[in-house]
Amino acid sequence: MTLATAAFKQQTDELRQRTDHLTQTTSTKFFQLGSQLNRVTGYEQIEALKQRVVEQEARIKATRKAAREAKTAYDDAVLQRSLSQRQVNELLQRKSSWTDADVSAFTSLVRSDHQLEQHEVATKVKVAENEDALDREFGELMRVILARYHEEQVWSDKIRSASTYGSIMVLGVNVMVFILAIMVVEPWKRRRLAQTFEKKVEEMAVETKALVESGNAKLDERLMKQEKLILEIVERAVYDARDMPVPAAAVSVGEDTVEEPSALSRLRWHPITRVVQGQEVLVVVGSAIAGSAVTLVIRSLFGS
Numbered sequence: 001m002t003l004a005t006a007a008f009k010q011q012t013d014e015l016r017q018r019t020d021h022l023t024q025t026t027s028t029k030f031f032q033l034g035s036q037l038n039r040v041t042g043y044e045q046i047e048a049l050k051q052r053v054v055e056q057e058a059r060i061k062a063t064r065k066a067a068r069e070a071k072t073a074y075d076d077a078v079l080q081r082s083l084s085q086r087q088v089n090e091l092l093q094r095k096s097s098w099t100d101a102d103v104s105a106f107t108s109l110v111r112s113d114h115q116l117e118q119h120e121v122a123t124k125v126k127v128a129e130n131e132d133a134l135d136r137e138f139g140e141l142m143r144v145i146l147a148r149y150h151e152e153q154v155w156s157d158k159i160r161s162a163s164t165y166g167s168i169m170v171l172g173v174n175v176m177v178f179i180l181a182i183m184v185v186e187p188w189k190r191r192r193l194a195q196t197f198e199k200k201v202e203e204m205a206v207e208t209k210a211l212v213e214s215g216n217a218k219l220d221e222r223l224m225k226q227e228k229l230i231l232e233i234v235e236r237a238v239y240d241a242r243d244m245p246v247p248a249a250a251v252s253v254g255e256d257t258v259e260e261p262s263a264l265s266r267l268r269w270h271p272i273t274r275v276v277q278g279q280e281v282l283v284v285v286g287s288a289i290a291g292s293a294v295t296l297v298i299r300s301l302f303g304s
Contacts, residue, residue: 041155041158041159042154042155042158043155045151046148046151046152046155049144049147049148049151050148052144052148053141053144053145053148056137056140056141056144057141059137060134060137060138060141063130063133063134063137064134066130066133067127067130067131067133067134070123070126070127070129070130071127071130073123073126074120074123074124074126074127076123077116077119077120077123078120080116080119081113081116081117081119081120084109084112084113084116085113087105087109088106088109088110088113091105091106091109092106
């Protein structure tokens with residue numbers, strides 16, 4: 001049980017690995033196919049412009065952040081200078097009562113105010129530079145977006161033109177196939193159908209002819225048997241009529257009439273002879289009707 005479970009688990013792992021490998025290979029193939037298609041159709045340039053737009057947006061974001069920081073630093077420098085100037089003004093208001101500490105404080109405040117002024121000017125210049133950089137980056141973003149829009153329009157026009165020409169080519173191929181079907185395929189199908197029909201008719205004619213010949217042969221054989229039977233019956237009747245009393249035949253000799261028995265009269269008055277005569281009439285009539293029917297069928301099948 002444990003071995004079977006281990007074998008099943010191993011087979012499942014192998015199947016999963018094969019499936020993952022097949023999926024990865026298929027994805028790679030489709031990606032390469034998409035790249036080749038983009039390269040052929042010119043969409044690769046649009047992809048590059050899209051990437052430039054993304055990069056430009058990232059640069060604008062960084063420039064805006066730097067401009068915001070510079071603006072904050074400038075505001076801090078202005079605030080510090082304002083505080084320094086306030087302290088200087090407070091000292092100047094009580095200049096008449098300065099002490100040595102106030103003189104030292106005034107000197108340090110003047111020095112600090114000068115430094116703060118330089119720092120304020122530097123931060124102001126940096127703010128202006130960052131704002132100019134932000135404007136430049138924004139203008140570059142607009143230019144890249146316009147270039148991307150232009151390339152997409154060109155690519156769309158190209159694809160539309162290719163689609164139009166492709167539709168025209170497909171329509172031409174369909175028209176050509178239709179014309180070929182009318183001029184070549186249909187006549188060939190009609191000839192093939194006519195040949196098949198003629199072959200079938202010939203086969204049916206041969207079969208009918210063989211059937212008629214077989215029927216004629218059977219009919220001839222049957223007629224011959226009936227003829228032999230009739231001859232046997234007639235011979236037997238002749239043989240039996242010799243001993244049978246029959247009326248004598250009348251023979252005129254001068255004014256007297258003499259009755260003379262004959263074999264023909266015996267045969268004529270024999271009951272079997274009468275039956276045979278009736279059967280002969282029926283056979284002759286039936287043979288005539290059968291012959292006429294067979295002749296009519298043969299003429300209708302094989303022409304004149």
